[in-house]
Amino acid sequence: MPSMMGGLPEPMTYGATHDLIVVVPGIMGSALKDRDSGRLVWGFAEAKWWVDAWNPMGQGLTPLALTDAELEALHGGGYEPSTARIKPAGLLHGPIPAFAPILGGIEPYTRLVKELKKAVIHEAAALEFAYDWRLPTAFNSQLLDVAIRCRLKEWRKHEKHAEGRRLHPEQRDAQVVIVAHSMGGLVAQGLGTITGALDNVRQVITLGTPFYGAVAALSMLETGEAPPVSTILPRTRLRDVARTMPGVYDLLPRLRCLLVPSDEVGEDVIAVTPGHVAAIGASRDLAQAAADRFQARKDVRLPQLQAHVGTHQPTAQSARIEHGHVIGQPHYYKFGADGVIRDDRIGQPVRFTDGEGDGTVPWRSARPLEHDRISYRPQQHGALASSGESIKAIVSHVKDEPVGDRLGRGDIGIEVPDVVLAGQPVEIRVTGEADPARVTCQITDLGDPTGRAGRQPKASRRGEDLVAEAFLGPGLYRVAAKLKAGGRDAVSQVVLVMESE
Incomplete structure (x- = not known):
């Protein structure tokens, strides 16, 4: 009352x-769906799909390629979104980012x-x-x-x-x-x-x-x-x-x-x-x-x-x-x-x-x-x-x-390779901070259904930057770095680890 x-x-x-x-x-950033089959062709909610898509036997983004006929329709003003082969299916939602090499994770x-x-x-x-x-x-x-x-x-x-x-x-x-x-x-x-x-x-x-x-x-x-x-x-x-x-x-x-x-x-x-x-x-x-x-x-x-x-x-x-x-x-x-x-x-x-x-x-x-x-x-x-x-x-x-x-000071950067082979170290390079005691790194397996944070590799000085390394199995991972003090958000990047040949 x-x-x-x-x-x-x-x-x-x-x-x-x-x-x-x-x-x-x-x-x-938008999920995409094949109009006829109703199947998603972009924006999957499982990390495993992204791993499979980019591996040698996967099809990657092949269904998303625009055909010559579609490009011609776009050029001539005849492309009709209401009947197009691929249609939007909402914004990306859920816990799993989308991933593509070079662009990384969205x-x-x-x-x-x-x-x-x-x-x-x-x-x-x-x-x-x-x-x-x-x-x-x-x-x-x-x-x-x-x-x-x-x-x-x-x-x-x-x-x-x-x-x-x-x-x-x-x-x-x-x-x-x-x-x-x-x-x-x-x-x-x-x-x-x-x-x-x-x-x-x-x-x-x-x-x-x-x-x-x-x-x-x-x-x-x-x-x-x-x-x-x-x-x-x-x-x-x-x-x-x-x-x-x-x-x-x-x-x-x-x-x-x-x-x-x-x-x-x-x-x-x-x-x-x-x-x-x-x-x-x-x-x-x-x-x-x-x-x-x-x-x-x-x-x-x-x-x-x-x-x-x-x-x-x-x-x-x-x-x-x-x-x-x-x-x-x-x-x-x-x-x-x-x-x-x-x-x-x-x-x-x-x-x-x-x-x-x-x-x-x-x-x-x-x-x-x-x-x-x-x-x-x-x-x-x-x-x-x-x-x-x-x-x-x-x-x-x-x-x-x-x-x-x-x-105030204390802004850091992170650099991680977009794609790494299993068996090779994932190198996490942190810029903007010289003291490894002030930085924490964290790796989360995006394929873990519990969503729990995983290992925390220790960073050490290497030249002007801090570097941490971790060996990971095939999968999609979120790598983050954060200052231990200051209350700022962690800086994060997504990396794909592929099967070795």
């Missing part, structure tokens, strides 16, 4: 928003969605927008526009919407807040190319969105160079199917990041062109179409954009191409009026190493120009939307009660 104040009931407590919250996942959106549903006055004000991430981002932007218009119209008729509007200081109709991870931010940005699509959008929140692409996408389109051959097999399978996916080409790097020979100045730094993409064996036409889409959306200013940028994780920020191989480099380059900034002594481009990124997307790429509402998160790309610190900040933005970034 409510307490009384001077004979009157306590006033109601209101801590939710009546705006429509739309969650847009990233690449690999953690499920379960925790993010759960907390956002608590932040709205009624669950009808939360929309999970699953989409076919293989397709062009501009195509999915059109579907997102339709989904938002339909749900917003329905929500504004809901009885709970009327209550929320009455309690809002401006007593306005619901607006839209978009929370987008990775590629989802590009889909949201594409709304700006559609007349009226941003009219009702109050704010866009992005997490690790590659506004200017990522070297990792270029690496996906070729086999890679890391020995032994067995560990390249999953990457080769990824390459073969990725080359058919227009959505992957939308993630290609757009900043000047490619180091090339130059007769005049020794080496120069230029932007990746469709010709470079063709030189590594991928499609020039799909690369050109993606470049055109980038030009169409690059100047879109998203309403009240709040960009969450992953930092302190070893990340390829530039690249060289040698004999068809993409060789990622951890540094980037800066430019002045006369081109790339050069070392006065030898005339070569100066390498800058600050910032790094989230392990996949460089920090400069996730920070759109002319936007200054930036939050930096020391976290891996696939875990940005599931970390407690990110979710707390997102909920605050959604409720229009923004909190400041935490300050």
Whole structure:
């Protein structure tokens, strides 16, 4: 029974928003299903499936490859999502991340969605927008526009919407807040190319969105160079199917990041062109179409954009191409009026190493120009939307009660190989901390139905970094590192251990 104040009931407590919250996942973040058979072809809830899919006898991503007929329909405007062979089947949920070589693990959106549903006055004000991430981002932007218009119209008729509007200081109709991870931010940005699509959008929140692409996408389109051959097999399978996916080409790097020979100045730094993409064996036409889409959306200013940028994780920020191989480099380059900034002594481009990124997307790429509402998160790309610190900040933005970034030292990074053969050590490299006594590492077998954390290998100094090693059997594992003091989230990455040949 409510307490009384001077004979009157306590006033109601209101801590939710009546705006429509739309969650847009990233690449690999929506489950996909074969329309005819009803079978999932992406987004499985068992770790064993991911292990089997990438082993020599597995089929990997083969069912997801776009056919020539499907690509032709997309190009000609005749691709019909309501009858397409592959259809979205919801956001990734459950305890098991999706996994692909190079991109690593994409953690499920379960925790993010759960907390956002608590932040709205009624669950009808939360929309999970699953989409076919293989397709062009501009195509999915059109579907997102339709989904938002339909749900917003329905929500504004809901009885709970009327209550929320009455309690809002401006007593306005619901607006839209978009929370987008990775590629989802590009889909949201594409709304700006559609007349009226941003009219009702109050704010866009992005997490690790590659506004200017990522070297990792270029690496996906070729086999890679890391020995032994067995560990390249999953990457080769990824390459073969990725080359058919227009959505992957939308993630290609757009900043000047490619180091090339130059007769005049020794080496120069230029932007990746469709010709470079063709030189590594991928499609020039799909690369050109993606470049055109980038030009169409690059100047879109998203309403009240709040960009969450992953930092302190070893990340390829530039690249060289040698004999068809993409060789990622951890540094980037800066430019002045006369081109790339050069070392006065030898005339070569100066390498800058600050910032790094989230392990996949460089920090400069996730920070759109002319936007200054930036939050930096020391976290891996696939875990940005599931970390407690990110979710707390997102909920605050959604409720229009923004909190400041935490300050202070103590941000660490983690680097783990994406694929390892059983019998070889999994090397966990921790950056940003020199004292092994301050760091704890933890390995969780994602195939363990109990979900219990497993071993905790000890880290020791190796050069400037801390390194821990563990021998693991075939399976899918989450590897995490955390400072023992400070209360920060653990930084985590997913690794696949394959059977030895």
